[in-house]
Structure formats: C-alpha cells, structure tokens
Amino acid sequence: MTKLTSLTIAQCRDGLRKGDFSARELTATYIQAMEAHRDLNAYITETPDIALSRAQDADERLKAGTAGAMEGIPVAIKDLFCTEGVLTTAASHILDGFKPGYESTVSANLKKAGAVMLGKTNLDEFAMGSSNMTSYYGGVKNPWKRQGEDTDLVPGGSSGGSAAAVAAHIAAAATGTDTGGSIRQPAAFCGITGLKPTYGRCSRWGVVAFASSLDQAGPMTRDVRDAAIMLGAMAGHDPKDATSANLPLPDFEAALTGDIRGLRVGIPKEYRPDGLDPQIQALWDQGVEWLKAAGAEVREISLPHTKYALATYYIVAPAECSSNLARYDGVRFGLRVDGDSLDDMYMNTRAAGFGSEVKRRILMGTYVLSAGYYDAYYLKAQRVRTLIAQDFANAFKDVDVILTPTAPSAAFGMGENMDDPITMYLNDVFTVPTSLAGLPGLSLPAGLDTQGLPLGLQLIGKPWDEETVLRVGGVLETAAGFTAKPALVGG
Amino acid sequence: MSYIIKGETGDWEVVIGLEVHAQVTSQAKLFSGASATYGGEANDHVSFIDAGFPGMLPVINAYCVEQAVKTGLGLRAQINKRSVFARKNYFYADLPQGYQISQYELPVVGVGEVVLDMPDGSSAVVGIERLHLEQDAGKSMHDQHPSLSLIDLNRSGVALMEIVSMPDMRSPEQAGAYVRKLRSILRYLGTCDGNMDEGSMRCDVNVSVRRPGEGYRTRCEIKNVNSVRFVMQAIEVEAKRHVEVYEGGGKIMQETRLFDPNKGETRSMRSKEHAHDYRYFPDPDLLPLEFDDAFVARIKATLPELPDDKKARFMDVYGLSPYDASVLVVERERAEYFEAVAKGRDGKKAANWVITNLFGMLNKAGLDVTESPVAADQLGQLIDLIEDGTVSGRLAKEVFEIMWEERKDPAVIVEERGMKQVTDSGAIEAACDEVIAANPEKANDIRNGKEKLIAWFIGQVMKQTQGKANPGAVQEILKKKLLG
Numbered sequence: 001m002t003k004l005t006s007l008t009i010a011q012c013r014d015g016l017r018k019g020d021f022s023a024r025e026l027t028a029t030y031i032q033a034m035e036a037h038r039d040l041n042a043y044i045t046e047t048p049d050i051a052l053s054r055a056q057d058a059d060e061r062l063k064a065g066t067a068g069a070m071e072g073i074p075v076a077i078k079d080l081f082c083t084e085g086v087l088t089t090a091a092s093h094i095l096d097g098f099k100p101g102y103e104s105t106v107s108a109n110l111k112k113a114g115a116v117m118l119g120k121t122n123l124d125e126f127a128m129g130s131s132n133m134t135s136y137y138g139g140v141k142n143p144w145k146r147q148g149e150d151t152d153l154v155p156g157g158s159s160g161g162s163a164a165a166v167a168a169h170i171a172a173a174a175t176g177t178d179t180g181g182s183i184r185q186p187a188a189f190c191g192i193t194g195l196k197p198t199y200g201r202c203s204r205w206g207v208v209a210f211a212s213s214l215d216q217a218g219p220m221t222r223d224v225r226d227a228a229i230m231l232g233a234m235a236g237h238d239p240k241d242a243t244s245a246n247l248p249l250p251d252f253e254a255a256l257t258g259d260i261r262g263l264r265v266g267i268p269k270e271y272r273p274d275g276l277d278p279q280i281q282a283l284w285d286q287g288v289e290w291l292k293a294a295g296a297e298v299r300e301i302s303l304p305h306t307k308y309a310l311a312t313y314y315i316v317a318p319a320e321c322s323s324n325l326a327r328y329d330g331v332r333f334g335l336r337v338d339g340d341s342l343d344d345m346y347m348n349t350r351a352a353g354f355g356s357e358v359k360r361r362i363l364m365g366t367y368v369l370s371a372g373y374y375d376a377y378y379l380k381a382q383r384v385r386t387l388i389a390q391d392f393a394n395a396f397k398d399v400d401v402i403l404t405p406t407a408p409s410a411a412f413g414m415g416e417n418m419d420d421p422i423t424m425y426l427n428d429v430f431t432v433p434t435s436l437a438g439l440p441g442l443s444l445p446a447g448l449d450t451q452g453l454p455l456g457l458q459l460i461g462k463p464w465d466e467e468t469v470l471r472v473g474g475v476l477e478t479a480a481g482f483t484a485k486p487a488l489v490g491g
Numbered sequence: 492m493s494y495i496i497k498g499e500t501g502d503w504e505v506v507i508g509l510e511v512h513a514q515v516t517s518q519a520k521l522f523s524g525a526s527a528t529y530g531g532e533a534n535d536h537v538s539f540i541d542a543g544f545p546g547m548l549p550v551i552n553a554y555c556v557e558q559a560v561k562t563g564l565g566l567r568a569q570i571n572k573r574s575v576f577a578r579k580n581y582f583y584a585d586l587p588q589g590y591q592i593s594q595y596e597l598p599v600v601g602v603g604e605v606v607l608d609m610p611d612g613s614s615a616v617v618g619i620e621r622l623h624l625e626q627d628a629g630k631s632m633h634d635q636h637p638s639l640s641l642i643d644l645n646r647s648g649v650a651l652m653e654i655v656s657m658p659d660m661r662s663p664e665q666a667g668a669y670v671r672k673l674r675s676i677l678r679y680l681g682t683c684d685g686n687m688d689e690g691s692m693r694c695d696v697n698v699s700v701r702r703p704g705e706g707y708r709t710r711c712e713i714k715n716v717n718s719v720r721f722v723m724q725a726i727e728v729e730a731k732r733h734v735e736v737y738e739g740g741g742k743i744m745q746e747t748r749l750f751d752p753n754k755g756e757t758r759s760m761r762s763k764e765h766a767h768d769y770r771y772f773p774d775p776d777l778l779p780l781e782f783d784d785a786f787v788a789r790i791k792a793t794l795p796e797l798p799d800d801k802k803a804r805f806m807d808v809y810g811l812s813p814y815d816a817s818v819l820v821v822e823r824e825r826a827e828y829f830e831a832v833a834k835g836r837d838g839k840k841a842a843n844w845v846i847t848n849l850f851g852m853l854n855k856a857g858l859d860v861t862e863s864p865v866a867a868d869q870l871g872q873l874i875d876l877i878e879d880g881t882v883s884g885r886l887a888k889e890v891f892e893i894m895w896e897e898r899k900d901p902a903v904i905v906e907e908r909g910m911k912q913v914t915d916s917g918a919i920e921a922a923c924d925e926v927i928a929a930n931p932e933k934a935n936d937i938r939n940g941k942e943k944l945i946a947w948f949i950g951q952v953m954k955q956t957q958g959k960a961n962p963g964a965v966q967e968i969l970k971k972k973l974l975g
Contacts, residue, residue, distance in 0.1 A: 082546045095545070102539055104546060206546040213775035242550050242777050320775055323578050326589020327543040331642070342584055342640070369580070369770035378772060 004029045005169040006489065009073050009226040012172060016062055016072045023062065023072025027055035027116050030074040034118055034170040037488070040141045042155075042165040044079045045087045046119040054116040061114060070233045071114030076171035078162050079120035080127055081107045081217070082206040090208040091125045091135035094328045094353025096335040104206025105238045106175060106217045113233035118171055122161030125355045126325065127182055127210045130427035132160025133418060134357040142190055142411045143168040143486035147452035153411040156186030156427070162220045163190035169489045173221040173230050177207060179214045180313050181407070181431025184443035187220055188406035188456025191445040191484065193473070194220045195227045196431075198464050199438035200245035202231075203238030209324040211317035212243075214435050224444060224473040228252035231466065247464060255467035256474040261295030263472065266399035270306035271430060273408075279449045280405045287403055287446060287457045290479035291472070299399055303391040308384050309433040314425060315368050315381035316436070321358075322365025328353060360421065389437040396462045401472050404430050406443040406456035430458060440466045442473045446480040454484065494662030496700065498734045503700045505730040506707060507666050508658035509722075511673060512651045513683040514627070514691035515558045521626045521650035522549030522592060529689050533643040541648035543587030548776050551576075555650040556780060558682040559599050559624050560790050562652055565680045565797055566619050568603025570787050574623075576777045580770040585629035585642050593653075595771040598623035599780060605656070605676070606799050607668040608817035617669050618657035627651050646690075652683065658697065658707065663723035670694060670719050671821070675798050679823050687718050694722050696750075699743070700733040708733075709743045713750050713757055725750035729757050801826055809838025818846055825850075825860045831867035836874055844870060848891055865894050873901040881905060883912045886958045913959045916968065919952070922960065923968050926951045937973045945969055 004026050007015065015021055031048045051074060058072035082088045082100035089095045107117070124134040131154040132140040140160040142153040144167070155164040159176030163186035166174050176183035178196035187194025195218045202217040209215060219230035232252045238244040267288060272281070288298050330336035330349030337348035354362070368377035395402065407427055417423045434441040440463075443456040457476065461469035496503040520527045523540035540547040563570050577595035600622035607615040629647035633640045654673065660666045674685035674692060685692050694717070699710035711733075713725050728750075733743050747766070748757040773779075796804070798820040805816040805826075819829045819842060828849075833841035849870065853863060873890060876882045882890055882905050893904050905911055913919060926948060927934050937944050945966070952965045 088545070090545070098545070100544065100546075102544075102546075204546075205548050208545045209776075211775075240550060241548050243775075319772060323580050323590055323770070323772070326580060326582065327545070327587060329582060329584075329589060331584050332542055332587060333544065343582075346582055366770065369772055371768045371770075374770075374772070 003169075005033050005172075007172070008222045009070070009173055009229050012073055013071070013229075017067065023055040023058035023116065024052065026072060027051050027074050027118075030118055030170065030172070037168050037170050040143060040164050040168055040170070041138050042121055042140050042161040042168065042170060043076065043119040044089055044091065044122050044137050044161070047086055047117055048119075050086070051116050051118050054111070058114050058116060068112065068114035068233070069229060070110060072116060073114070073172050074116045074118050075110060075230075076118050076121045076162055076165045076174035077107050078123055078159055078175050078177060080123060080177050080208045081175060082208065083107055083117070083120065086120065088120065088208070089137070090127070091123045091137055092328075092353065092355070092358070093136045094335045094349070095333075098334045100206070102206060105203035105240065106207065106234045108206075109234055109236060110175070115233065121159070121165055121171075121174055124158035124160065124182075125358050126208065126321070127158040127177055127179055127215075128321070128357050128361055129157040130181065130185055130424055131412075131414075131417065132157040132186070133414065134355055136355060139414050140164045141414070143488050144191060144411060144453055145487060149451075152414045153453070154189065154414050156189035156407070156411060158182040159186050159194070159220060163187055163192055163194070166190070166192045166220050166222060167486055173219060173226055175217055175234065176220045177210075177215055177217050178431075178435065178441075179211050179216075179317060180435050181428040183218045183220060184431045184441055184456070184458060185407045185427055187443040188445070188454065189411040191454030191482070191486070192220060192222060193224055193227050193442070193444045193477075194218065195231060195442045195466070195469070196434070196440060197231060197235060197466055198245070198440045200243050201235045201440070201464070201466070203236070203241040203244045205238055205240040205244075211320040212324060213320060214317060224442070224470055224477045225253060225256055227442070227473075228256060228470045245464070250467055252466060252470055255471045257471055258475060258478070260291065260472055260475050263296045263401065263468070264399040265291050265296045265298045265472070266301035266395055266402040267298060268301050268303045268306065268395070268402060268404060270303050271404045273429070277409055280408060280455060283447045283455050283457065284403070284405050287476060290476055291403065294475045294479065296472070301395045301399055301402065303388075303395060303433065305384060305387045305391050306433055309388055309436055310425060310429055312381045312384045312388065313428070313432040313436060314364070315377050316385060318361040318365030319369050319378050320365065322362045322369065325354075325358070325362055357421075385436050388433055392433075392437045392439060392460075400462070401468050402460040404458045404460065406430060406458040410449045410451065410453035410455055434458075434460050439463060440469050442469045444473050444477055444480075445482045446476065447482065448484055452484075454482070494664070495703075496730060496734050499738050502703060503730070503734050504661060504703045505726065506658050506699045506701060506710070507660035507726055508697040508710075509656045509660070509666060509669060510695040510697070511654045511656075511670065512693045512695075513562075513654060513677055513685070515555050515624075515650035515652055516682055516684055517552065517555050517558060517650055519552055519554075520648040521552055521555050521624065523648050525648065527649045529691070531645055533641070533645065535645060537644040537647065541587065541644055543589070549592060549774075551777060551780065552650065555624060556599065556782070557790055558650075559622060559652055560782075560787060561680050561794065562654075562677065562682045563600030563603065563622055564787075564791055564794055565676050565682075566600070566603035566605060566622065566654070568619055568622065569601035571597060571599055571601055572782055572784070572787070573597065574599040574780045576624075576774045576780065577771045578774045581767045583628065583631075584640065585631045585644070585647070587629065587644060587647055591626055591628060592774055592777070593625035594623035597779075605669060605672055607665060607672055608802070608813070609664070609668060610814065612813040614813075615665060617659040617665070620655040620657050622652050622654045625651050625653055658699075658710075663726040666696070666726055667719045667723045670722055672798070675821050679795055679797050690717070693717055696722055696725055696729075698726055698729040698733070700730050700737070709745050711743065711745065711757070712747050714747055714760060716750050721750060721752050724752065724755065725757060728755055732757065795823065805829075805838075809833055809842065811838060811842050815842045815846060818850075822860065828860050828863070828867045832871045832874070834871070836871060836878075840874055841871075844874060848888065852895055864896075864898050865891070869894060869900055876901055876905060880912055880961060882910060883958055883961060885953065885962070886910050886912070889958070911959060912961050913956055916964060919956070919960050919964050920968055922952050922955045923948075923965065923972055926955060927972060934973060942974070945973065948973070
C-alpha cells in the first residue's frame with residue numbers, strides 16, 4: 001500500500017471519506033514522519049497534541065457527514081501566521097515567547113475547513129530572504145540533494161520550511177506567504193507547487209507583516225489540484241483586512257478542466273536576460289511546446305519595465321518593512337533587553353532581536369523614506385510600480401496567461417550567495433514583477449536539471465483569474481509528468 | 492481693536508495660528524472596534540489593533556469619517572472626496588505601532604473659515620487650512636511607580652480631527668475667541684464634546700511677531716495648551732519673549748516649546764535640528780478614503796443651524812444687537828432656551844432677561860442652561876406678567892429669584908406673596924401725598940427747580956408700596972402734584 005504521507009490532499013480526501021483510514025491515523029503517521037526528519041529543521045514548533053485533537057474532531061465530522069473541504073488533512077503553517085496560544089516567531093529572536101491571543105484569518109479558515117495543524121514552519125526572519133538562511137532558528141535543509149553529492153542545499157525562501165515540509169512528506173500541504181517570490185521560489189527549489197494568489201484574495205489579518213502592499217498568503221502543495229483545493233479553503237473576503245477583496249470565491253478545483261485549446265499564452269521577451277542558465281531556457285522552451293501541443297496559442301509579449309522591477313521592489317518592500325517592524329520595541333511583547341533609558345532599551349532590544357538581513361532592510365527602508373530622499377526613491381519607485389502594473393495590463397489585452405521560469409537557478413548550497421546581498425536578491429528577478437503588480441503567480445515543478453535538482457515554471461494570470469492559472473498549470477503538470485522525488489522520501 | 496506690543500525699538504504685531512486636536516465623538520476608535528469612551532480602568536479599552544500587535548490591521552470607522560465631513564461642512568470648508576491615510580513614523584512607548592496613522596498630503600477636509608465674534612460686536616474671519624483625521628496615542632505615566640513608566644493605551648487609536656488654522660489671528664483675544672467659536676461649532680455639530688479639561692480638545696499654538704506691514708518671521712510652536720485662558724496667556728508671554736529676543740539683538744529659532752502656567756513662561760522642548768523626521772508615507776494597510784457627492788449631501792442634510800446663521804437670524808427676527816445675539820448662540824441649548832422665552836414676546840426684552848438675569852445666576856451657580864431651575868416657559872410667564880402690568884419691573888427681579896429658589900410659576904409666587912403691582916391711582920396718590928407731607932423741604936426744592944429730586948420721591952413711594960406701585964404712574968402723579 002502507498003504510504004499515507006505520499007498521498008495528495010485530493011487522495012487523502014477520498015481515502016478519508018471512503019473510510020480507508022482515519023484522520024487520526026493519517027495525522028499520527030505525519031507526526032511520526034515530522035519527528036523522523038527533524039534534521040531538516042523545517043519546523044520551528046511542532047504541535048502534535050493540537051494535531052491529534054483536531055484529527056479526532058475531523059473524524060467525528062467525517063462520520064457525521066459534515067466534513068469541510070480540508071477535513072482531516074495535516075498541514076503545516078508558516079510561522080508568520082499568528083496562531084492562538086501557539087508560539088509565533090516569524091523566525092525572529094525579537095518575538096521570543098510570543099503566543100498570540102488570536103488566530104490569523106487564513107489559519108482560522110483552514111481550521112474551519114477541517115485542516116489539522118502539524119506545526120509552525122521555519123522561514124527567513126520576518127520573511128526576508130530567499131534561502132531560509134536568515135532564520136534565527138537556523139537554516140532549513142532542502143530534502144533534495146545534487147546527484148551523487150551530500151552537500152546540504154537551501155530550500156529557497158522565505159517559505160523554506162513550508163516547501164521543505166511538503167517536499168519531504170512531513171506535511172500534506174503548507175501555507176506560505178509571498179512578498180517578492182517567497183512561495184514560488186522555494187516551491188521551485190523543492191519540486192512542489194506554490195501559488196501566490198492575487199493581492200487581496202487571502203486576508204492578511206493575523207499574518208506578521210513584512211511589506212503590507214505586497215504580502216499575500218497562498219498554498220504550497222504536492223500538485224496543482226491540491227493548490228486549488230487549499231486556496232479555496234484559505235481565501236475569501238475578510239472585513240478585518242481593508243485590502244481584502246469583497247469578491248465571490250470561485251470553485252478553483254472546478255477550473256481544472258484540462259482544456260486550454262485556443263488559450264493565448266504570452267512569453268515576455270524581457271525575461272531572457274543575458275547569461276540565463278541554458279537549462280532554465282531549455283525548460284522554458286519545453287513549456288512553450290507543451291502548451292502549444294495542448295492547443296494553446298503562444299505569443300511573444302513585451303513587459304518593458306521589467307528591468308526596473310527588482311530595484312523598485314527593494315525600495316518599496318524595505319520602506320514598508322521599516323515602518324511595519326517599528327512595533328517590535330520591547331514594550332509590549334517578545335524580547336526586551338533593558339537599558340538605562342527608553343531609547344537605550346529600544347536600541348538594546350532591536351540590536352539583539354533582529355538579524356542582519358532584517359536590519360539591512362530597516363536601514364534601507366528608513367533611508368528611502370527620509371526627508372530629502374522620499375521623492376527620489378520611494379515616490380519614484382511607486383511610479384515605476386504603476387508602470388510595471390501597466391505593462392502587465394497591456395500584455396493581458398492580448399494574452400490570457402504568461403509563462404516564465406520561476407527562478408534563475410536551481411537550489412544552491414547552504415552558505416552560498418551569503419556574502420553579497422545583491423546576488424541573493426537576484427533570485428527573485430522573475431517573481432518580483434508579479435508581486436509588484438499584485439497578480440496571481442503559480443510555480444510548478446517541470447523538470448530536473450543535470451544535477452537532478454527540480455526546476456520550476458511560473459504561470460502569471462490576470463487579476464482575480466487564479467482559475468486560468470490553475471487550469472493551464474494543470475495541463476502543464478500533466479505534460480511535464482514530473483514524478484521525481486527527493487531520495488529521503490524514496491524518490 | 493489691534494493688539495500691539497510696545498517695544499523699546501517700536502511697535503510689534505503678533506501673528507498666531509492654531510492647530511486644534513478635537514476628539515471625534517464616536518462610540519468606537521478610528522481603526523478598531525474598541526470603545527472610545529473617556530475614563531475606565533487603565534488599558535480597559537484596548538484591542539490588539541490599538542496595542543500594535545503583530546499582524547493586526549486597521550479598518551476605518553465610517554462614522555468617524557462622517558463626523559469629519561460634517562465638521563468640514565460646519566467650517567464651510569472644501570470636502571475632499573478622495574483622501575489618503577499616511578503613517579507618521581516615530582518611536583515612543585505610548586505609540587504602540589511605532590507610527591501614528593494620520594493624513595498628510597491629502598486630508599479629508601481642505602480650506603474653510605471660522606468667523607469670530609468679538610466682545611465689541613465686531614467680527615473677524617480666520618481661515619482654516621485643513622482638517623484631517625488621525626489616531627491618538629496612548630498615555631505615559633511617569634509618577635505611578637518608583638522606577639518604571641506605565642502606559643495606558645485606552646486613548647490609543649481614538650479618532651482625532653486636527654484642525655489647522657491659517658496664521659490669521661493678531662491678538663490673544665482673537666485666539667481665545669477662535670477656540671471658543673470652534674468649540675461652539677463642534678458642539679452644535681455633535682462631532683466633538685469640546686471638553687478641554689478631559690483632553691478632548693487640545694491646542695498647539697504657533698506664535699511669531701513682526702513689525703506692522705512686515706512679512707512673517709520665524710514662529711515657535713507651543714504644544715498641548717489645554718484651556719482658552721492658557722492659550723491667551725501662552726501667546727502673551729511667548730510674543731513678549733520674541734520681542735525681547737529681537738530687541739536684544741538675538742534670533743528666534745524655530746522650535747517646539749511648552750507653556751508652564753505656574754511660572755508664566757514657555758520653555759524649549761526640542762529645536763528644529765532635533766525635530767523628528769516622520770518619514771510620512773501612504774499607509775499600505777488602508778485604501779484611499781473615497782466617497783461621492785451623495786455621501787456629502789446626505790451629511791449636509793443633517794446639519795443643524797449653526798451659530799453664525801442663528802446669530803444672523805436672531806438679529807433679524809428679534810432685533811438683537813450683534814453682541815447679544817452672539818452671546819445667545821454660543822451654545823445650542825442656550826439659544827434654544829432663549830427662543831422658547833422669546834416666542835410670541837418681545838425679543839429684546841427676552842434677550843435681556845435671559846442674558847442678564849438667567850445667565851448671571853447660572854454662571855454664579857456654575858450651572859448649565861439645561862440644569863436651570865427656572866424653565867424657559869416660566870421665565871416667559873414672568874415677562875408676560877411685567878408686560879400686562881401685573882408685576883413691576885423691580886419686583887419682577889425679586890419674583891425671579893424666588894422662582895429660582897422655589898421652582899414655582901411666577902403667577903403663583905405673585906399671588907402667594909401679594910406682589911401684584913398697584914395700578915389703583917387712588918392708592919398711589921395717597922402714598923404720594925404721604926411722602927410729600929413727610930418731606931416738605933425736598934418738595935419745595937423740586938418746586939424751586941431741582942427737578943432731579945423727583946427720582947428720590949419715586950423711590951420713596953415705591954418703598955412705601957413695597958415696590959408694588961407702577962413706577963410710571965408714580966412719576967406721573969408726583970409730577971402733577973409737585974410741578975402742577
């Protein structure tokens with residue numbers, strides 16, 4: 001019999017409803033797996049007691065015929081979502097001991113849908129990073145290894161713990177958050193599916209804020225269908241978040257018709273920078289062929305302001321973060337390092353509590369918002385951001401979806417790319433424009449590189465059109481037939 | 492009435508602008524559902540949003556927006572149908588988010604005006620630059636613990652309207668009149684209770700001086716002045732300080748200062764070099780605030796008659812002087828009281844009774860007009876009794892005092908105490924004869940031309956009749972008897 005932990009959400013759902021296994025069995029199996037793979041450092045906090053108790057409730061609802069969309073499915077929650085009574089760290093020292101008195105809307109929605117929380121996953125500190133190396137709780141190991149090598153690789157970031165947990169089958173699925181690529185890039189690095197929905201699709205209420213105008217929660221799953229199921233359970237209008245959209249929630253799973261005949265797919269010419277890894281280019285070309293073969297019409301498009309996206313992002317996001325992180329001052333919660341005066345206490349607390357990447361971004365953000373620099377940096381960045389969004393709006397007059405690579409490389413070694421922040425920031429070059437435009441972006445594993453590491457392709461959709469993105473994703477997934485698995489789960 | 496400071500080197504004029512923080516009358520805070528009521532145990536009215544907890548998000552309270560728009564309409568100001576909330580970033584222990592959500596470049600209300608009613612009956616117009624919505628901070632308490640400062644976040648997140656005037660005031664009296672008029676308008680509108688001692692109205696005062704005819708000189712901002720009297724005092728001492736500095740050959744530096752009412756001085760709080768760089772930027776948690784004409788029209792339809800319109804109507808309908816009218820309209824309740832008294836009666840007489848007698852007694856007793864022991868219809872009845880001659884003007888004052896004490900209708904008091912005016916000319920003639928007979932010398936003086944003494948005789952007759960005689964009739968009879 002197939003191991004329970006290798007089942008998708010959809011398969012678990014069927015098995016649970018048919019009574020092949022119970023939610024408690026499924027959960028217990030996952031707890032065992034989670035404990036067996038602690039060396040990955042994917043979880044900051046494990047919550048087996050909560051998991052078992054919710055699994056028991058799930059079994060009762062399954063029996064009563066009142067099961068929700070995610071009933072009994074063991075999921076991991078990125079430790080950026082506040083969870084009531086459960087340590088919430090944002091992978092930062094400064095939130096030491098912080099147990100919120102409230103549950104984020106997204107994790108509450110999942111709970112309402114019957115999902116079982118296994119624990120809180122590791123991430124880059126305050127979701128700032130592309131390697132998970134900035135976590136106060138240490139880096140996460142990617143379950144994948146290069147062929148014939150034992151070098152530990154990063155899972156990507158910032159949702160590195162979530163991606164690793166899903167890839168290592170120590171969670172059936174996980175929540176992620178994406179600000180500039182934090183769902184899609186780790187999904188690509190770990191060979192799983194990750195969807196950043198349209199900005200405003202999922203509530204940000206109760207999610208520790210990094211950059212408010214960009215942060216968006218989304219599902220990280222084994223396949224496209226699971227992403228559709230989980231997005232449906234996470235999303236929805238939330239009056240507690242003024243930026244949450246008051247739109248009806250479509251049946252995302254129903255969008256997976258497998259039929260993309262006549263659909264117009266755009267290929268942005270600006271996404272072929274000099275020196276693009278030929279393996280990435282080859283995979284992208286392959287993706288084009290798969291979609292053509294499925295009956296789609298492929299067109300070249302232009303997104304002329306793409307080259308400014310990364311610079312724009314690294315002004316807007318740090319500016320917002322410098323303000324969002326001001327509340328971590330040692331006064332009301334988390335870490336406090338005393339000092340002789342209020343100012344000393346602030347300085348001691350924040351010096352000890354924040355890691356160097358977070359400090360770097362607070363400094364950059366403070367700088368770009370300062371008197372005399374605001375117009376040249378922040379205001380200009382906002383204008384460029386508008387142009388980038390217009391690029392996409394123009395492109396979407398001619399195409400229904402856009403296909404690009406997810407990341408410029410496969411997973412790199414832990415400790416690599418650490419000395420130069422700019423190299424690290426380049427990881428987000430293909431994902432950041434989508435974030436700035438607030439558009440939905442899906443990454444799915446489409447092949448392996450020559451070293452046996454997974455590579456992802458990204459599909460970008462119109463605002464609120466996750467359905468098309470998922471439909472095309474489903475077709476691409478079928479065509480790619482990606483079945484490789486990391487060795488540790490028997491791949 | 493110009494206010495000029497006579498310096499050693501000549502005359503100086505003072506230039507004043509005010510920033511008033513008015514707490515919006517509302518059940519809930521600006522961005523959270525927590526109670527915005529005054530008082531309560533420390534940290535009783537605090538949500539996770541007000542305390543700046545991780546992941547918490549602000550959601551605008553639509554009622555507070557309506558209140559701000561209403562206030563803007565009351566200030567005859569431009570209403571901006573699109574405005575933007577911005578973050579004002581600075582660290583302080585009672586500012587939980589590390590920023591205050593305010594409005595910066597695009598406030599909800601633009602340019603407007605306030606008309607001042609000066610005691611001499613003249614008017615002056617003060618321009619309003621803008622009104623914006625913002626959240627209040629919490630309160631730091633440094634005297635509750637030997638080594639710690641304690642924080643009360645009850646006020647954190649409460650909605651404030653910051654109302655910024657143009658530098659249009661030229662005397663402490665005008666500044667005082669501005670604060671009073673603004674408070675009056677806010678109270679009419681029901682958008683702020685105007686209680687300065689509870690901190691629901693606080694003033695920052697900008698002061699500079701200049702030679703008459705000159706452009707503006709450097710100003711200083713005096714923070715958090717909490718009564719009309721202190722506003723006026725602070726301006727006076729600050730303006731004097733500027734004059735002394737200039738005349739001593741010094742320079743005024745732009746800075747923030749505090750007023751110490753005990754010492755009667757202002758002192759530096761922080762200079763411009765140490766001023767915060769607030770790093771304002773649009774709050775990404777909040778969408779721009781947008782509403783349509785219909786929204787504004789709906790609010791406009793709910794506006795009450797405001798002090799200026801009421802004053803004009805009182806002058807027009809009741810023939811009141813500008814001063815009397817402005818005194819009556821300061822508070823809506825006072826104006827309503829007056830109108831109840833004046834209905835169907837002589838407006839000037841009603842105003843006189845209300846202002847001189849009623850307000851005088853209320854002020855002495857420290858009572859609000861709504862707590863008046865004499866109801867408006869009772870005061871009206873009293874005026875009727877004077878008009879129909881039942882009671883004399885002089886005794887009416889006494890009747891009024893008894894009404895105040897005993898809370899009875901005036902007719903009952905007059906009846907019970909036999910205070911009815913004597914109009915029977917026979918009785919008055921008898922009394923006059925008695926007084927003349929008892930004072931033959933004075934009577935002769937009058938006959939010999941000292942006609943002014945007739946007033947004395949009237950007084951004596953009134954005394955004789957315990958004030959019940961009709962003074963007009965007394966005068967007529969005395970004149971006839973003494974002068975033929």
